[in-house]
Amino acid sequence: MPDLGRTLIFLGLLLVVVxxxxxxxxRLNLPVGRLPGDLNWRGRGWSVSFPIATSIVISVVLSLILWAVGRLRR
Structure with missing residues (x-):
């Protein structure tokens, strides 16, 4: 059970950092969530957002970082 507590604390801290x-x-005026390809719908009292392009960019950047870390470990 202590492992579950540590995992939850780690995930919570990770969410705070992200x-x-x-x-x-x-604040740097980078268009995170407003890239071409990000879908947004707004209505009266509701909104739906699908940041497809932003998710792809983040995935590519994280993949490159993890690839570089893997190469450095060898």
Whole structure:
């Protein structure tokens, strides 16, 4: 059970860090979530967002970072 607690704390801290990065990118006026290919619908009292292009960009960047870390470990 202590492993579950540590995992939850780690995931919580990871979410805080990712949230801070997203807020920092928004302050730098980078178009996170507003790229061409990100879908947004707004109605009266509701909104739906599908950041498809942003997800692809983040995936490519993380893949490159993890690839570089893997190469450095060899």
């Amino acid at each position: 949230g801070g990065i997203v807020l920092g990118l928004n």
